[in-house]
C-alpha cells in the first residue's frame with residue numbers, strides 16, 4: 566500500500582508506513598494543524614508544561630491521548 570506520509574513510497578504487506586515515515590507523517594500533521602511541536606504539546610498538556618518539545622515528547626503525548634499514531638493522524642485529518 567501507499568505510505569501514509571504521502572512520500573509516494575510503497576510499503577510491503579499491510580504496513581501503513583515505510584520504516585521511520587510515521588514520524589514524517591506526525592511532523593507534517595503537527596506543522597499543518599498546530600505550527601510547532603511546542604504548540605501541539607501545550608494544546609494537550611496545558612500552558613504550564615515546561616518542555617522540552619522534541620519528537621520523544623510528541624510521541625509520548627500522542628500515546629497518552631490516542632490509541633496509535635494512525636488514530637492521531639485520523640483525528641488530525643491527515
Ligand SMILES: [Zn+2]
Nearest residue numbers: 568570572586
Ligand atoms: Zn513515507
